[in-house]
Amino acid sequence: MSTLMNLENDLNEIVKAIAAALKVDVEIVDTDLIRVAVVGRLEYLKGKKFDKPGKAYRKSIDTGEKFIIEATGEDELCIGCEWYGNCICKMTVYAPIKGEDEVVGVISLTAYDEEQTKILKDNMDGNLLFVEKMANLIYSKVMENRMFKDMVIIKDKLDQVMNSIDNSIIATDYEGRITHINQIGMEKLRISSKENILGIKLENIFPSLQYENFLNSEDNCLKKQEICNSINSKLDKYIVNIRKILFKNEVQGMVLSFENYNNAKSRAYTLVNGDKPISTDDIIGQSNVMINLKNMAIRVSKTNSTVMLIGETGTGKEVFSRAIHYHSLRRDKPFVTINCSAIPDSLIESELFGYESGAFTGANKLGKPGKFEIANGGTIFLDEIEAMPIYMQPKILRVIQEKEVIRVGSNETIPIDVRIITATNVDLESAIIKGEFRADLYHRLNVIPLIIPSLRERKEDIILLANYFMDRFAKVMGRNIKGIDKDVEKLLLDYSWPGNVRELNNAIEFAINLEDNEYITINSIPSSVRDSNKLIENKELNLKEIEMHYIKNALNKYGWDENGKVLAAKKLGISRATIYNKIKNYQLENMH
Numbered sequence: 001m002s003t004l005m006n007l008e009n010d011l012n013e014i015v016k017a018i019a020a021a022l023k024v025d026v027e028i029v030d031t032d033l034i035r036v037a038v039v040g041r042l043e044y045l046k047g048k049k050f051d052k053p054g055k056a057y058r059k060s061i062d063t064g065e066k067f068i069i070e071a072t073g074e075d076e077l078c079i080g081c082e083w084y085g086n087c088i089c090k091m092t093v094y095a096p097i098k099g100e101d102e103v104v105g106v107i108s109l110t111a112y113d114e115e116q117t118k119i120l121k122d123n124m125d126g127n128l129l130f131v132e133k134m135a136n137l138i139y140s141k142v143m144e145n146r147m148f149k150d151m152v153i154i155k156d157k158l159d160q161v162m163n164s165i166d167n168s169i170i171a172t173d174y175e176g177r178i179t180h181i182n183q184i185g186m187e188k189l190r191i192s193s194k195e196n197i198l199g200i201k202l203e204n205i206f207p208s209l210q211y212e213n214f215l216n217s218e219d220n221c222l223k224k225q226e227i228c229n230s231i232n233s234k235l236d237k238y239i240v241n242i243r244k245i246l247f248k249n250e251v252q253g254m255v256l257s258f259e260n261y262n263n264a265k266s267r268a269y270t271l272v273n274g275d276k277p278i279s280t281d282d283i284i285g286q287s288n289v290m291i292n293l294k295n296m297a298i299r300v301s302k303t304n305s306t307v308m309l310i311g312e313t314g315t316g317k318e319v320f321s322r323a324i325h326y327h328s329l330r331r332d333k334p335f336v337t338i339n340c341s342a343i344p345d346s347l348i349e350s351e352l353f354g355y356e357s358g359a360f361t362g363a364n365k366l367g368k369p370g371k372f373e374i375a376n377g378g379t380i381f382l383d384e385i386e387a388m389p390i391y392m393q394p395k396i397l398r399v400i401q402e403k404e405v406i407r408v409g410s411n412e413t414i415p416i417d418v419r420i421i422t423a424t425n426v427d428l429e430s431a432i433i434k435g436e437f438r439a440d441l442y443h444r445l446n447v448i449p450l451i452i453p454s455l456r457e458r459k460e461d462i463i464l465l466a467n468y469f470m471d472r473f474a475k476v477m478g479r480n481i482k483g484i485d486k487d488v489e490k491l492l493l494d495y496s497w498p499g500n501v502r503e504l505n506n507a508i509e510f511a512i513n514l515e516d517n518e519y520i521t522i523n524s525i526p527s528s529v530r531d532s533n534k535l536i537e538n539k540e541l542n543l544k545e546i547e548m549h550y551i552k553n554a555l556n557k558y559g560w561d562e563n564g565k566v567l568a569a570k571k572l573g574i575s576r577a578t579i580y581n582k583i584k585n586y587q588l589e590n591m592h
Contacts, residue, residue: 003142004030004097004105010141011037018109018134022127023119025110028138029057031103041112054081056094060106066095066132068124090117095131097138104142107135170256171245176202176211179253188238188260202254209240215251277331278322284465287458293450294323300448301327306400308385308445309423311452313574314502317423318383320452325379330419333378336371341387341577348392355408372405376416384577385422385445386431393438400444420445425578455497455504462492465501469508470520482518488525495529498547499573506573528553528572548586551579555588 004011015026015037025040033053038046050057056069056077069075073087081087093109109131111117120127158180162169168185172178178200181191189205191197202211238258245253280294300307301324309317318337325335343351354370372380382388388396399405400420404413422445431437455462466484474481484492497503511524522530528550554568569579583589 002030002032002034002036002104003146004028004036004138005034006145007138007141008036011138014134014138015039015107018107018131022109022130024116025112027108027110028097028105029108030105031061033057036105040110052080052082054078054084056092057106057108060094060096061103064096064098064103066093066128068093068128088112090114091120093120093127093131095128095135097135097142099139099143104139107131107138167257167259170202170205170258171253172202172256173253174251176215176254178202178205185258188258202256206238206240206258211242211254214242215244215254277326278319279326280323283316283319283323284468285458285461286464287453287460289453289458290461293320293452296450297324298327300324300450302329303448304419305447306419306445307421307448307450309421309450309452311423311425312454312498312500313425313578314500315452315454316501317425317452318381320450321379321381321421321423324421325381325419328379328419330378334375335379335381336375337381337383338371339383339575339577341384341575345389345392348389349395350408352392353395353405353407356410367407370405370407372399372416372418373414375418377418379419379421382420382422384424384575386424386426386428386437387577388437390436390438393441397438397441397444426581455500459493462497462504463489465504466492466508469505470512473509473512477512479512479515480518481512481515481520484520485522488520488522491522491525491530496546498550503573506571526571544586547582548588551582551586552588555583560589 011028015028016039019026019039025042026038027035027040027042028037029050030036033050035042035046035048035050054077056075059077060066069077069092072078072089072092073081073083073085078084078087083089089110089112091111095107096103097105097107109120109127111120159182162180162182163184165182165184168188169180169182170178170185171180178197181194181197186192186194186197189197197205202209238260240256240258243255244251245255280297283290283294285291285294297320307321307324309320311317321337322335325331338352340348350368350370352370352372354368354373356367382396399416399418402413403417404415406413428437428442428446432439432442455465463484466489470481470484473479492504492507499506507526507529508520510526511520515521515524550572551568554572555564558564558567558571565579565583566576569576572579574582
């Protein structure tokens with residue numbers, strides 16, 4: 001469509017005004033020689049293209065000059081016209097519609113009788129000036145239309161750019177009235193339609209954001225992060241960054257990027273922890289028990305029910321919890337892990353539920369979200385749940401039932417949507433009988449129990465795992481280790497692995513560090529594993545006696561003090577909490 005065709009309605013009004021003023025026929029033709037607007041005898045041809053045009057219109061378009069034809073039908077510019085030699089026109093004035101470097105069409109005034117001819121001739125200079133002014137008016141309309149189209153395109157591009165940004169964006173004018181907002185921003189503020197926010201003053205959205213001081217300052221960008229409550233929800237807090245929009249050093253408005261405070265904390269947590277996604281395909285194991293367990297993990301991942309992973313230390317309970325999260329609909333949300341035995345009892349409530357400003361001495365002045373808030377929308381993994389203090393257990397139960405948390409030092413409830421996965425290596429039913437664990441919490445956590453088998457229960461996976469660890473450590477250490485000696489394979493299969501997969505991992509890492517040959521030999525295997533067969537050959541021992549033997553040996557070697565216990569646990573491939581529990585349960589201190 002030509003430039004003038006876009007202004008058809010406006011041009012029709014203009015030609016009517018000219019015809020009414022001068023009492024002559026008026027025609028506007030575009031560069032494609034289409035009659036865009038017509039008033040007079042040829043009005044029936046409006047919208048039609050010249051079948052056999054003369055050269056007059058084309059001359060005006062090509063030269064950008066105005067001129068008059070008095071001998072219409074006989075002038076050489078009329079050659080080629082279907083009415084050439086038999087024209088009913090008496091006189092025509094042609095004026096180009098043009099700018100500095102382009103012609104977009106021609107406006108013509110035509111006399112068909114003596115009266116109209118007299119009108120044109122009697123005031124020729126005035127008529128030429130008038131038609132030239134009208135041509136300029138039309139061209140200004142063309143430019144206005146182009147500018148409007150450009151503004152629409154620019155606005156559309158701006159909207160597309162803003163909607164392609166992951167952050168929530170708002171733009172305002174110099175008075176702080178909202179002119180733009182992207183889709184993510186609308187979703188964050190829970191606004192259904194732009195009409196509900198455009199034109200509204202910024203303080204009506206973020207009441208606590210005092211931006212006037214910033215506008216009057218010399219700073220162009222507010223680097224300080226402001227935490228503001230949105231007017232739509234007193235529970236939501238946002239981190240808001242502001243930048244001035246400047247034109248010729250004058251403030252024309254502001255651009256704000258804002259993000260939900262807790263979501264920002266969740267992402268920061270994930271970045272800091274650098275958690276790599278783990279699927280069931282990453283879990284090494286081809287035994288029937290492992291295949292069935294991985295299939296079960298995938299099935300339960302599709303629900304929101306609580307899962308309890310039960311298994312000895314080192315069996316890979318956290319790996320399974322990550323796989324369940326990966327296969328769930330929450331995979332793009334945070335996965336937060338907490339080791340309940342690693343947090344002092346006095347801090348565990350603030351760690352899990354967060355705290356408000358001034359809740360206790362040394363508290364962050366902005367407060368701090370707890371791990372449940374950080375995990376909102378995702379999954380929280382409570383490892384060694386048996387270590388959860390008894391006073392905290394009813395509070396965890398309330399979180400499960402009410403789906404909300406209360407920060408330390410606050411009375412305000414914060415709704416959360418979190419899937420809970422727990423893990424334990426002890427018999428919680430026995431702990432319930434002893435009064436160390438609440439029965440009601442146990443039943444809420446144990447909706448879907450998954451038993452993680454020990455390495456002794458899936459011996460067909462031992463060599464598979466050993467080769468996997470060997471390849472990994474050899475590559476990391478730059479060692480040319482090609483395989484595992486057959487005698488070592490038999491030793492690994494015969495060993496009881498009280499530390500399970502973690503202990504096997506440690507044993508292979510130990511061997512890669514010491515081995516000088518291309519194959520791992522028995523001499524490179526840790527003595528705790530290498531000498532186990534001698535012990536078993538001399539005496540048939542049950543699992544408890546084997547565990548007692550290796551823990552005592554490790555403590556005798558590294559020391560019975562706290563540092564020795566930590567080092568012994570590390571060498572055995574078990575956690576600090578586990579070795580303390582074993583020492584207590586087996587009463588090893590009395591044997592020392």
